[in-house]
Amino acid sequence: MSVYDMLRKMRDSFSNQQYEIPLKVINDYQIYELELEKIFSRSWIFLGFEEEIPNIGDYMVRYIGPDPFIVIRGDDNKIRAFFNSCRHRGSMICTSEYGNARKFTCPYHGWSYDNKGKLIGVPLRDRIYKNLDMEKWGLIEINVEKYENLIFGSESPRISLSEYLGEAKYYLDIIFKLTGGMRPVNTPLKFTSDFNWKIGAENFSEDRLHTVVTHKTVADFGFASPVSRFGYITPGTNEVSIADLKDTEGKVIGAFGFRFTPGEHIPGYFGFKINSTFKDPRGNLLKKISHTVFTIFPNLSGFIAADSSDGSRKDRAPVSLLRVWQPLGPDKTLIQTWVIAPKNTSDEIAKRVYEITVSHFGPSGAAEQDDTSIWRGITQVARGYFSKMNTTNLKAEPDLPPLEGWEGPGIVRPTQFHEECQRTFWRRWIMEILGDEK
Numbered sequence: 001m002s003v004y005d006m007l008r009k010m011r012d013s014f015s016n017q018q019y020e021i022p023l024k025v026i027n028d029y030q031i032y033e034l035e036l037e038k039i040f041s042r043s044w045i046f047l048g049f050e051e052e053i054p055n056i057g058d059y060m061v062r063y064i065g066p067d068p069f070i071v072i073r074g075d076d077n078k079i080r081a082f083f084n085s086c087r088h089r090g091s092m093i094c095t096s097e098y099g100n101a102r103k104f105t106c107p108y109h110g111w112s113y114d115n116k117g118k119l120i121g122v123p124l125r126d127r128i129y130k131n132l133d134m135e136k137w138g139l140i141e142i143n144v145e146k147y148e149n150l151i152f153g154s155e156s157p158r159i160s161l162s163e164y165l166g167e168a169k170y171y172l173d174i175i176f177k178l179t180g181g182m183r184p185v186n187t188p189l190k191f192t193s194d195f196n197w198k199i200g201a202e203n204f205s206e207d208r209l210h211t212v213v214t215h216k217t218v219a220d221f222g223f224a225s226p227v228s229r230f231g232y233i234t235p236g237t238n239e240v241s242i243a244d245l246k247d248t249e250g251k252v253i254g255a256f257g258f259r260f261t262p263g264e265h266i267p268g269y270f271g272f273k274i275n276s277t278f279k280d281p282r283g284n285l286l287k288k289i290s291h292t293v294f295t296i297f298p299n300l301s302g303f304i305a306a307d308s309s310d311g312s313r314k315d316r317a318p319v320s321l322l323r324v325w326q327p328l329g330p331d332k333t334l335i336q337t338w339v340i341a342p343k344n345t346s347d348e349i350a351k352r353v354y355e356i357t358v359s360h361f362g363p364s365g366a367a368e369q370d371d372t373s374i375w376r377g378i379t380q381v382a383r384g385y386f387s388k389m390n391t392t393n394l395k396a397e398p399d400l401p402p403l404e405g406w407e408g409p410g411i412v413r414p415t416q417f418h419e420e421c422q423r424t425f426w427r428r429w430i431m432e433i434l435g436d437e438k
Helices: 003-015 029-040 161-176 197-203 216-220 283-288 347-361 366-381 420-434
Strands: 020-022 045-049 058-064 067-073 079-083 098-100 103-105 112-114 119-121 141-147 150-154 182-184 189-193 239-246 252-260 289-296 300-308 317-329 332-342 391-393 411-413
Touching: 003 020, 003 029, 003 420, 029 317, 029 420, 045 058, 045 067, 045 182, 045 317, 067 150, 079 141, 103 119, 141 161, 150 161, 161 239, 161 252, 161 289, 189 366, 197 317, 197 332, 197 366, 197 420, 216 366, 239 420, 252 420, 283 289, 300 347, 317 347, 332 347, 347 366
Parallel strands: none
Antiparallel strands: 020 391, 045 150, 058 067, 058 098, 067 079, 103 112, 112 119, 141 150, 182 332, 189 332, 239 252, 239 411, 252 289, 289 300, 300 317, 317 332
16 A cells, blocks of 8 residues: 555545555655655744844744744844755855844855845855856745744745644733733753654644553652643543644634633633733633643644642642744654743742653653553554554543534533644644645
8 A cells, every 4th residue: 555545544434434544654755755845845934933033133044844043133123034054055154043143154165145145145256156156045935924922934924824834823912912921931942852753743733641640750759730631541521622723725724722720729821920900801710720732733832731740849830831843853852841931930939840840741751651652652652564554543532522602613522531722733734735636
């Protein structure tokens, strides 16, 4: 069976509501190449926060898949992103992750570029490059747009960032606007692991089922309270899942899960102290929310859980993060994690949020180790020949109907114990991989 035959069979399975996924799609180099071409070159990918490059000339190196980009605030205060490769012989021109520069000079042959990407210097130009068109050979620039203070890049977008986020903005606004805005607490944590990026992105779409098994020890050791994602093992009545959020083209773009505080003794507002009067009706949701988890296709995920601990005797605070899953191969993923807090949060509380978040989702965090050990195993068994003949399934159906009277978009249910949200991710994935092919 060819790769395309396998993908068509998967598409048909979703059309027939069987939701079977060939295990081989997790670890196959041909599929990885298709993902880079059809997903990562065309989607809007989160690159970082404005606060990371506040001054003219500030830059950071970020990735779209394995491709490195210099994200820089130019002399005109505009934020741009350039492929980190000299136009002469392809050398990487920026080897520092952060910095400030008026220009970049290639270490190979000395071609230099200003912080707006223009080629401004070529050694021996008057002698051996007399016919070189300097305007033509500037750095390759990609599209950059912002949602609030979040910077996104796209190599060849079909639609604007706002159109791409579509219905998801209704819920993203609760996190990144009604809170007064979120800021990064520190530079992002970075590590690589040998699992496929799709497993992490799908998991954060709202895989509530795995928490009752994989993360049982997180609750047993007291890291999580009853209001957190990990804090109980039976379906509750104080949660919702939101599947099938769509962009303006009608394509599914993301899924969210929210849990609500069970009483006055546990704060809403994701566990942060937020003093604000809300005219926006979504403020009533924010007052009640203690936890959220979400994925925006393809690889942006978020997680906030109130009333968490790192096992110390220090005060409890939220786990709070934003992360991207960058594929470096079919069996290798770069995870970048930003610890985030409301902009008006004190540095003292933000420091505590950082400590707790790292204890859960740092490279050696308790929840991170739970997840990645399993994801590595999935990727390993998907490597060989027999995985072509094995299908996994996302058939778990919600046992409760959609909520009536819910004001926001999406398919909203008063339960997270199903796989409707993960199917949202995979429907968009197969749609992009096969495109218009019949």
